[in-house]
Amino acid sequence: xxxxxxxxxxxxxxxxxxxxxxxxxxxxxxxxxxxxxxxxxxxxxxxxxxxxxxxxxxxxxxxxxxxxxxxxxxxxxxxxxxxxxxxxxxxxxxxxxxxxxxxxxxxxxxxxxxxxxxxxxxxxxxxxxxxxxxxxxxxxxxxxxxxxxxxxxxxxxxxxxxxxxxxxxxxxxxxxxxxxxxxxxxxxxxxxxxxxxxxxxxxxxxxxxxxxxxxxxxxxxxxxxxxxxxxxxxxxxxxxxxxxxxxxxxxxxxxxxxxxxxxxxxxxxxxxxxxxxxxxxxxxxxxxx
Amino acid sequence: xxxxxxxxxxxxxxxxxxxxxxxxxxxxxxxxxxxxxxxxxxxxxxxxxxxxxxxxxxxxxxxxxxxxxxxxxxxxxxxxxxxxxxxxxxxxxxxxxxxxxxxxxxxxxxxxxxxxxxxxxxxxx
Amino acid sequence: xxxxxxxxxxxxxxxxxxxxxxxxxxxxxxxxxxxxxxxxxxxxxxxxxxxxxxxxxxxxxxxxxxxxxxxxxxxxxxxxxxxxxxxxxxxxxxxxxxxxxxxxxxxxxxxxxxxxxxxxxxxxxxxxxxxxxxxxxxxxxxxxxxxxxxxxxxxxxxxxxxxxxxxxxxxxxxxxxxxxxxxxxxxxxxxxxxxxxxxxxx
Numbered sequence: 001x002x003x004x005x006x007x008x009x010x011x012x013x014x015x016x017x018x019x020x021x022x023x024x025x026x027x028x029x030x031x032x033x034x035x036x037x038x039x040x041x042x043x044x045x046x047x048x049x050x051x052x053x054x055x056x057x058x059x060x061x062x063x064x065x066x067x068x069x070x071x072x073x074x075x076x077x078x079x080x081x082x083x084x085x086x087x088x089x090x091x092x093x094x095x096x097x098x099x100x101x102x103x104x105x106x107x108x109x110x111x112x113x114x115x116x117x118x119x120x121x122x123x124x125x126x127x128x129x130x131x132x133x134x135x136x137x138x139x140x141x142x143x144x145x146x147x148x149x150x151x152x153x154x155x156x157x158x159x160x161x162x163x164x165x166x167x168x169x170x171x172x173x174x175x176x177x178x179x180x181x182x183x184x185x186x187x188x189x190x191x192x193x194x195x196x197x198x199x200x201x202x203x204x205x206x207x208x209x210x211x212x213x214x215x216x217x218x219x220x221x222x223x224x225x226x227x228x229x230x231x232x233x234x235x236x237x238x239x240x241x242x243x244x245x246x247x248x249x250x251x252x253x254x255x256x257x258x259x260x261x262x263x264x265x266x267x268x269x270x271x272x273x274x275x276x277x278x279x280x281x282x283x284x285x286x287x288x289x
Numbered sequence: 290x291x292x293x294x295x296x297x298x299x300x301x302x303x304x305x306x307x308x309x310x311x312x313x314x315x316x317x318x319x320x321x322x323x324x325x326x327x328x329x330x331x332x333x334x335x336x337x338x339x340x341x342x343x344x345x346x347x348x349x350x351x352x353x354x355x356x357x358x359x360x361x362x363x364x365x366x367x368x369x370x371x372x373x374x375x376x377x378x379x380x381x382x383x384x385x386x387x388x389x390x391x392x393x394x395x396x397x398x399x400x401x402x403x404x405x406x407x408x409x410x411x412x413x414x
Numbered sequence: 415x416x417x418x419x420x421x422x423x424x425x426x427x428x429x430x431x432x433x434x435x436x437x438x439x440x441x442x443x444x445x446x447x448x449x450x451x452x453x454x455x456x457x458x459x460x461x462x463x464x465x466x467x468x469x470x471x472x473x474x475x476x477x478x479x480x481x482x483x484x485x486x487x488x489x490x491x492x493x494x495x496x497x498x499x500x501x502x503x504x505x506x507x508x509x510x511x512x513x514x515x516x517x518x519x520x521x522x523x524x525x526x527x528x529x530x531x532x533x534x535x536x537x538x539x540x541x542x543x544x545x546x547x548x549x550x551x552x553x554x555x556x557x558x559x560x561x562x563x564x565x566x567x568x569x570x571x572x573x574x575x576x577x578x579x580x581x582x583x584x585x586x587x588x589x590x591x592x593x594x595x596x597x598x599x600x601x602x603x604x605x606x607x608x609x610x611x612x613x614x615x616x
Contacts, residue, residue, distance in 0.1 A: 014615070050477050050614045075479035086474040088425065088465065099424055102417040103478045173333040194296070198340035213340050215301055271299070280400060 002028040003064075004150055004182045005049060010058035012044060019044055019206045026199075029179040031172065032211070033197035034186040035274060037282060041206045042186040043083075046154045047183070050080060063151070069268070076105060079148030081185075082141040083155040088241055089128035093121055093138055104146035106138070115141035132159035138237065140171070151175065153185035157192050165189075169196050190274035200274065218271050222256040226267035241284035252280035290319060294335055302337055306345035314354050314365055315376045325355060325363040370400075418480060418488035420494065422462050426496075429461065434503060441507035447516070451504050451524040452531075455497040459532055462496075464544045472616045486611045489536060490604045497528045522589070526596045533596075533603035538609045587593060 005026035014017040019041050026032050036042050047053040051067045051074075053174060059066065061073045085263070087096045093116075101107045130138065136156055143151060152175035157165045171232050173196065187193065193200060201211040212220070224239070224287060227248050236242055238259060239251040252272060253259045260269060290313055294305045313319040326334070328342040335342070346363055349355045353371075359361040368376075392402050433454060440450040466475065466489075475485050501521050508516045538550055562569050 045614065052473060052476050071481050072479040075477065078477075080477045082473060082477075084470055084473075086470045086477075088471065090428075091425075095424060099417075100478065102420065103480065169336070173336065176339055177329045177333055179329060195336050196338055198338045210571045213344075214338055215303055215341060215344060218301060247529075 004028045004062065005184065006059075006061045006064075007045075007048070010048065010055045010060060012048060012053060012055050014044060015203055017041065017044065017206060019048075022203075022206070022208055024201065024208055024211065026182060026184050026201075028182050029176075029181040029284050030198035031176060031185075031196050032199040032201055033190075033193035033214075034196045034201050034203075035188065035190060035193070035278060036186075036203040037188075037278060039205075040203050042092070042203065043154060044206075045203070046152060049152055050078070051075075062205060076146075077149045079143030079146065079151045081136065081143050081151075081153040081156050085127065085135050087127045087135075087138070092124050092126055092127060094123040096127060096138075097123075097142070100142055106147045108147060111147075112145035113281075114140060115144060119176070133161060133164055136160060136168075137164070140168070144171075144175070149180055149182065151181070151183045153183070155186055155188065157187055157189050165185060165192060190278070193274060201267075202277065202281070204212060204278075204285060209281060217274075220256055221252065221254050221272045221274045221277055222259060223270045223276055224251050224253055224259055224263070224267050225270065226263065230263060230266055235262065239284075241280040241282075243280075243283070244283075252276060252284075292331075292335065296339065303341045303344040303348070306331075306335075306342060307348045310345070310349055311352075311354055314368075317376070319365045321365050321367045323365045324361075325365065327362050391414060415484040415488050415491075417481070418475075418484060419492045420470060422488070422492050422496075425462060425465055426458065429458075433458065433472075437500065437503055437509050441504060442511050444512075447504050447508065448520055448524055448527075451500055452527050455493075455500045455524070455528040456531060456535070458496045458500070459489075459528075459571045460535060460539075460544060460547075462492065463536065463539055467539070467544055468559050469616050472614070481611050482614075483608050486540070486608045487604070490532075490600070490607070493528070493532050493536075494525075497525055501525060522593070526592065529600045533599045537603050537606045537610060540607045 005024065007024040010019060010022040010024075012022075016090075017039065020039075022045070024045075025269055034042055034045070045051065048055060049062065051071060062075060065074055067074060087093075088099075091099075097112065101109075101112075115121075115137075119134075119141060119142060121134065121138055127135070127138070136159070140156070143153075159167060160168070168211040169192065172183060175183065176196075197214050199211055200214055200217060202209045225248060228244065231244075231249055233241065236251075239253050240257070242249050242251040256269065261269070263269075290310075292306060292309045296302070298305060299370050300308075310325070313381070319325070325331075325346075328346050329339055332339040332342045346355065346357070350357060350363070353366055355363045356366050389402070397405075437454050441447055458472060465471065466485075476482065501524055504524075505516045505521070508514050535547065539547060542550070552609075566572070
């Protein structure tokens with residue numbers, strides 16, 4: 001399977017923050033959901049993908065090309081949606097389109113019009129008057145109008161109402177009918193990912209914890225619940241992190257089958273949510289310090 | 290073809306799809322050579338990820354229920370003996386269940402029923 | 415890159431509806447056209463710079479299929495283009511209002527002055543931010559005053575004389591030297607800005 005994005009041992013320091021020996025691959029033809037807490041390095045990673053930042057060490061290739069030699073070619077093939085407004089606020093969407101359109105050799109006016117109508121975007125209204133949701137829709141309309149093969153989105157669903165979040169996922173599903181397309185997007189609303197993400201990439205404090213197929217996660221990870229009597233120093237080590245209360249414990253494991261053989265029927269084994277995984281991983285990292 | 294998935298089931302989604310398509314094939318609702326929706330189309334229609342439908346199709350292919358042609362899509366396989374057997378078994382199960390139900394209604398015991406079955410079975414030989 | 419200059423023209427559409435009539439008004443009332451030409455050109459160049467200076471806009475421009483070199487270069491080529499538009503407006507205005515042909519020497523002087531000042535302003539603004547320009551200019555002014563008061567007491571006169579000679583001299587060689595030096599300065603500034611901008615993080 002072809003890799004659309006490849007990070008090889010990338011290192012990047014930004015003030016206090018550091019991306020350490022970061023390797024990552026994003027597969028062609030699939031949706032990769034990018035999760036991690038605040039300050040985990042999601043935006044930094046996306047900026048590195050977009051060449052808004054350059055790595056201190058290591059290499060990055062997009063479509064198998066490097067930015068040093070193929071910057072324009074790569075960016076012709078990327079559609080992007082950022083968390084913040086990146087359009088000129090005092091212009092209208094129609095004027096903004098006039099600025100962006102000539103930058104792309106593959107601009108398709110028909111698609112742009114389709115999305116403007118679908119999203120009910122006002123063309124003649126100043127962008128400064130747009131709500132957060134309209135802004136995302138406008139960015140999305142622009143991002144989808146030049147037949148981009150790779151769609152990069154930084155927190156596209158934050159600040160959107162649930163109806164539009166569903167609508168957005170439908171749009172993404174529609175894009176993914178074409179196997180040549182790849183989507184990579186960060187989010188902290190992990191329920192968005194259940195319906196669309198093929199791969200989940202999870203980072204924590206600048207470190208790549210895992211990239212897994214979405215169904216793989218529920219095969220490997222599990223939330224385990226049981227009485228405190230089941231826990232001792234040895235069994236506790238089997239978990240990523242444990243939360244104890246008077247009533248019992250709850251813990252996360254990344255080896256469901258092993259836990260099942262250890263505890264048998266004595267513990268309750270449940271499917272974890274992505275939030276569970278994020279929460280316990282963070283807790284586990286604090287533990288081991 | 291109808292497929293219904295539950296997000297709240299313990300069973301993984303790809304297994305739900307696998308089981309339902311398999312059932313459609315075994316009950317002959319999907320006939321040999323018939324094409325299946327593309328996995329991307331199916332993912333969109335079911336509002337799930339492509340990799341989930343991909344996994345379901347891979348399992349179906351591995352177990353010989355479907356085959357895929359590059360660039361054309363996936364099709365229901367010509368069923369081999371194993372599969373026909375499995376389908377027949379299903380029918381037998383259903384018919385026997387009905388017989389059991391009827392027996393219960395008029396108070397025929399398991400022993401009586403077994404005896405009847407043995408007699409009928411021998412007569413056919 | 416041509417598209418980036420076109421983008422600046424779109425951004426200028428509204429402000430120019432104010433600027434051009436104002437410039438014509440200045441010309442009509444016979445305000446020094448050399449200084450108004452210089453002022454208007456610098457205002458346009460620097461306001462276009464400040465539009466693009468926000469980190470969100472840098473994110474946009476750098477995510478579009480442009481290289482950083484092109485983004486900086488568009489500013490330098492655009493600056494020349496917009497100065498020429500202003501000079502052309504002055505030429506037309508002078509001809510319409512006063513029935514006079516603007517001396518080529520004055521035109522050259524405006525363009526040279528704008529290029530010289532832009533050469534200093536742009537790298538400074540790329541390195542720091544244009545909002546620190548005022549501080550920079552004040553510091554420069556302070557240094558200038560210090561120089562006048564302590565080292566070269568007649569610096570003001572020297573400059574005034576220099577400008578005068580430059581505007582009246584017929585010495586072609588002198589013009590060539592000045593023109594050439596400004597072009598070199600402009601080119602160096604251009605390269606310096608590319609170098610500064612290339613290392614920026616957004």
